[in-house]
Amino acid sequence: MSTATTFIYEHIKELQQFLKSVNFSRAMRVGMAVTLPVVAGIQLGCLEIGLALSFGAFWSSPSDVTGSSQHTKIGILISATLIMLVSFIKGYLHFDLWLLLPLLGLLTFAIAFLSVYGFRASLVSFSGLIALVLSFSHDSEVLEVYQYAALLGAGGLWYLLLSMIWYRLNPKAETEEFLSETYMLTAEFLETRGKLINPHADHKKLQAQLQRLQSQLTENHKTLREILILSRRTSGLSNYQDKRLLIFVQLVGMLETAIANPGSYDRMDALYKDHPQFIKLFQHLIFEISYQLRMISLAGTDKKKLPKNDKLRQCFKDIKLEIDVLRETLNYAEYLMLQNLLEYQEKQFEKIKRIKWLLGEPNSTEIDAIDRKVAKRFVALQEYNPILLLRNFSFSSTIFRHSVRLALTFMIGYAIGSLQPFQNPQWILLSVIVIMRPSYGLTKRRAKDRIIGTFIGGAIATAMVFLIRDSYAYGVMGVASLVIALSMLQKNFRASATFITLGVVFIYAILQPDIFTVIKFRIVDTLVGAGLSYAAMRWLLPTWEFVEIKESIEKSVKANKDFLHQITQYYLYKGTIPTSYRIARKKAFLGTSALSSAFQRMTQEPMSKQRGTDEIYELVVLNHTFLASLASLSTYIQHHKTLEASEQFKIVSDKIDENLQKVLQCLSNNKCGGKWVHAETDPNLKPLLPKLNLLEVKNLPSKDKEAIRNLQETHLVWEQLQWLFSISATMLKMAASVKLDG
Incomplete structure (x- = not known):
């Protein structure tokens, strides 16, 4: 097979996988939920009702994410309710700019602050922010405010119904x-x-x-x-x-x-x-x-x-x-x-x-x-107690700072859009909510991708508008572009931004004859929104990862320490593997992954805002190496009948646990003197190590599997204990030397 044929074949397979993917399926669902009410409204002479249902479905759709179907239903219902409430409030916000700005800021903060309840809540919050922003672009002249808000909620229910039917058709x-x-x-x-x-x-x-x-x-x-x-x-x-x-x-x-x-x-x-x-x-x-x-x-x-x-x-x-x-x-x-x-x-x-x-x-x-x-104990359930809002209502909370930052940026963006000759000031706000994230690195990357995608989309749209002059074609291409954009949102944000721009331009081309002005302002508004998002993350109540990473290191070390304790207990007392053992293992793996992600976010921040990068990287690597050694012990003792644990095993494992406890104390208060730090080779450890020699292996009959197994166990367990002790001692030295407070 030639190189060209292989290239084509691979890309056809990728396209087939994309068309079968859950993301594309979900985007198709959103496309149907948005299009059908508008088409029905046009046919029945009730376009305003059709548009309201369409908007409600579109704004509720972000909560439709992979996970428990029950949680998805609840998320969509809450999104629909929030959209109704936001649109109802917005319908009565007809004030002068000086009074509207603080009200807009308070409303934005309140919606964004819902993200303290986790990932799904952040999507509900995103639905509310989209409803707030896009409600500026459409005021119904036919429906009363309460009627329009109710129809938006009905649109959310329509999307929920379509989502449930879709799930029933292919639940696997x-x-x-x-x-x-x-x-x-x-x-x-x-x-x-x-x-x-x-x-x-x-x-x-x-x-x-x-x-x-x-x-x-x-x-x-x-x-x-x-x-x-x-x-x-x-x-x-x-x-x-x-x-x-x-x-x-x-x-x-x-x-x-x-x-x-x-x-x-x-x-x-x-x-x-x-x-x-x-x-x-x-x-x-x-x-x-x-x-x-x-x-x-x-x-x-x-x-x-x-x-x-x-x-x-x-x-x-x-x-x-x-x-x-x-x-x-x-x-x-x-x-x-x-x-x-x-x-x-x-x-x-x-x-x-x-x-x-x-x-x-x-x-x-x-x-x-x-x-x-038993299995449900392995799922981390989100806490929805209202006390969480009070607990996070301080500048020490990342979500609180992000909510304040977003609210202030909204106010600045809306003021600029209102005071300057922008055609669609709401596009500035839309760019802000799509780009701005609590993390500096992610916000910077999304700003870059949004700008590049918008320029590419604008260039393609300009060329296609020159070639095509048919409103129906614009409508079809607009819906198709939005479906593709939504399906690529999680995988490729730059490509998604390109198709969003295409979709918006084609839809506006149906409504406005001067489409090139639309393209120009689309690009300008995106540049302003991206610039505001980046500037806000850089200078407006910034949150730097070197301040937050200490907590990630502590959690990971604590999770590894708990996993070590469970391994030790199981090796000492045998029996069936308890659920607590498996939960500790899961938390250890999650902890090291979260620490790696935190370090990656730190490396994406400005060099001037990074502290002790080399030392922190060493702690991250040591933590991963420690988990690898724990996993080795864990894997062995789970699948083999082991010997009775010796007193020496307990002594050494206690020494390792003691080192980890001191690491946590060092990280917690940054006060650990040199007397705390062990040498990497503890002189008290050598006498505890087993005495093995080459002859023991050579002279064993190859069929004496039990004797070989006992030697393997002795070697592996003591090899890992030595290694764990060495790593824990090195971690203690690093924790004593690195300064993690901002």
């Missing part, structure tokens, strides 16, 4: 898409881990890539938990949801095993340097597992397309042969390290086989369904 779509994306992200994570095996690879770059992928995966896991655990189960979907939840559990386990490192990085690098043949062998194995996950993703629900296990079995066979050949020459540490690494990959293979079995439509009686009451 969101689950399948997010599972498919999770397969792909997990495959990419595994592939990146495979590349790290090479000692000559760019480890810093690959580690950064792993942190990014882990953040994306934990976000996907969070969404899937909500979809699979909180969504109502109907008789037709019950078995399907049970199987998908079990598949999700396997994918979470694969991420933990992939993060796990059965030995310190230095010793692993030394092993691969001395025996480079294992680099190729293990990479080939890991890449094949990654490839199989991609094939599972592409297979979807078609079990005939699921990949076979033959290649993976051959990979394991090749590695085992090579280990047996080198058994006589390897020292005990190398041999046991390779054995443990091989077993970790075997666990991945077991999970892959389990996923394929579940996708192969097994009999429901063969499936051990997960207890939903």
Whole structure:
């Protein structure tokens, strides 16, 4: 196949996936919800009613996001109610500019401040802000204020009805898409881990890539938990949801095993340097597992397309042969390290086989369904207590500062648009609410993308207006452009801004003959809105990440400390794995991902507003490395029958816990003297370490699996304890030296 043919084929596949995606489906739903009332209104001679219903549907649509269907319904209903209230209030705001500005600022603050209740509440808030802004562009001359507001609410109900019907037609779509994306992200994570095996690879770059992928995966896991655990189960979907939840559990386990490192990085690098043949062998194995996950993703629900296990079995066979050949020459540490690494990959293979079995439509009686009451403990439920508003009503709250900043920017933007000869001053405000975010880096990037997208859209619109002079064509292209824009909003903001500009221009082309003036003011208004957003984030009550990141580090260290405690308790007392253990593991993974995201936001801020970047980066990396070691211990003790824990194990784990507690105290009050800081090699630790030697491994019969297993366990556990102690001591030194207060 030629390069050109391959290029075309890949892009056709991408287009097909885009057209099947939930985002495109949702955009089509919005397009229908907006278009049908207008068409019906024109046909029945009730255009004002049709427009009101259309606006209500469009303004309520942002709350329609992936997650629990019940939460989505509630979100749309609250959005419709807020839109009614905002439009009713706006209908009576006919005051002079000097009085209107503070009222507009108060209303904007109140709507934006609802975001303290989490992500879904921020979308409800966004609906209210859109209603406030766009209500300036249309005052009904036929309907009374209360009638118009009521019809906007009815439009929200119309959108909710359409959304529910759409869901009933294809209730599995969101689950399948997010599972498919999770397969792909997990495959990419595994592939990146495979590349790290090479000692000559760019480890810093690959580690950064792993942190990014882990953040994306934990976000996907969070969404899937909500979809699979909180969504109502109907008789037709019950078995399907049970199987998908079990598949999700396997994918979470694969991420933990992939993060796990059965030995310190230095010793692993030394092993691969001395025996480079294992680099190729293990990479080939890991890449094949990654490839199989991609094939599972592409297979979807078609079990005939699921990949076979033959290649993976051959990979394991090749590695085992090579280990047996080198058994006589390897020292005990190398041999046991390779054995443990091989077993970790075997666990991945077991999970892959389990996923394929579940996708192969097994009999429901063969499936051990997960207890939903227990599973709900893994979903972080949002608190909706009104006390949250009071708790966040201070300048120490990021949402409060953002709400004040947005309100002041609104007032400035509306004043500029009203006092200067702007054709559509509301477009300035629309640019502000679309661009401005609590994070400086995201606001800057969205401002840039919005400007570039608007210029591109304006240029394309100008060329098309020259070529086409048909109002019906403008209408079709306008709706199509808005559908594409909405479907790309989450994935590619620049492309979305381009199509939004096209859609707005085509719709205005139907209403106004001087379309080039519309294009000109669209660009000017966007530039003003983007400039105001950037300036406000830079100088108006700015929030800098170096002030906030201390809390992210504390939360991550605390989560790792809790996970260590659960691992220690389970290793000491055995039995069944408690739910608290799994919850602690989930929080540890979420904590490290949140810390990585916070650090990335920090690096996007102006250099003058960054503090201790190198030290903070080191703490972030150490925290990730600590979690990798915890994951290694966790993976091993979950899947193997372990020996009775020694008193030495308890002593060393207590020392590690003590170090982490001191790290938290250092971060909390920035007062920790040199006497707190341990040396990386505690002199009291050496006598506790087990005495192993090469002869123990060489003289063991190959069939004495129990003896080999005991040696593997001893080696892995003590290797990880040494590594955890070393990392915790280094973290304590870093925490004692870095200054994180602004």
